Amino acid sequence: MTKAALRTFDEAGLLDTAARLFRQKGFAATTLREIAQAAGVLPGSIHYRYPAKEALLVALMDRAIERAIAAVQTAAAQTSDPTERVRLGLRAHLQLLLSGDDGVYVLLYDWRSLAGRAREEIVRLRDRYEAFWDGMLYEAAGAGRLRPGVDLKLVRLFGFGAVNWVATWYSPGGGRTPEQIADVFWSYMAHGFLPDDRRREAALENLSVLAPLPSADEASRRDSGRSSWRARAEPRWWSRDDVGPRLSSDALPANIRASDFKKATLAAEEYLHDR
Secondary structure, three states: OOHHHHHOOOOOHHHHHHHHHHHHHHOOOOHHHHHHHOOOOHHHHHHHOOOOOHHHHHHHHHHHHHHHHHHHHHHHHOOOOHHHHHHHHHHHHHHHHHOHHHHHHHHOOOOOOOHHHHHHHHHHHHHHHHHHHHHHHHHHHHHHOOOOOOHHHHHHHHHHHHHHHHHHHHOOOOOOOOHHHHHHHHHHOOOOOOOHHHHHHHHHOOHHHHHOOHHHHHHHHHHOOOOOOOOOOOOEEEEEEEOOOOOOOHHHOOOOOOHHHHHHHHHHHHHHHHH
16 A cells, blocks of 8 residues: 555545444444445555454444543533533433444444454453543542442443443434433432432342442451451542542452452543543
8 A cells, every 4th residue: 555545545434434334234244345345445455454354343443432432521521520420421421322423333232243352452442431431430439429338330330231222222203312311310320219218218128239249358257257247338538639639449349349440540540630
């Protein structure tokens, strides 16, 4: 591929075309020759940049994740309240899912088509986005805005599971806008759907479920009968000063793994650095 061809190569257009065909036909059924023909380029031009179809899919998903992070960052920057940032982030996430962006659709459903190193790369990209959300959730927890003992990983999985599934059933004529759906989901997550006089009673009935998981040492002591594990208040573990965020893994609730903490630390530092 000549230097002149490199300068005129429309990579964004190629990714758009690939995303459209992957969504229409599926990743497995789409060939590089079909993508080249639809994009108006020679197959060799694609092979020069992407030696395999899997590499093209990874690049496409990388772009989709960058767009998602940028959309959530822009939305969250509208406020300094940590829980309001989560609500606005959910809005932005759902708006992007329902925007008609083929790349985002492929990101949701076609990553399972990969194997080996390509799949590992996609998982790394997915983990980066999840760690970015962990940073916002952990900031809200550290600010004392969440109930002690909340399993933040389950909060993220619950939120993503509910919001991502909207892409399978949403209809523009369904009576609710994406913003309204996101706000309703946030209301359910933040306030539940039980009346006030029933909420505390239900929480007490399910205290063992709401409590944080025991650490390995605590579980070992409990199983051996030397001591019993009891739910305890989650300590405040986030502090912020003039030089930025400081996180202490020693103060984390037991249900957060060290690897999760490391990812969230990096995401939180990146998030606060950009604000």
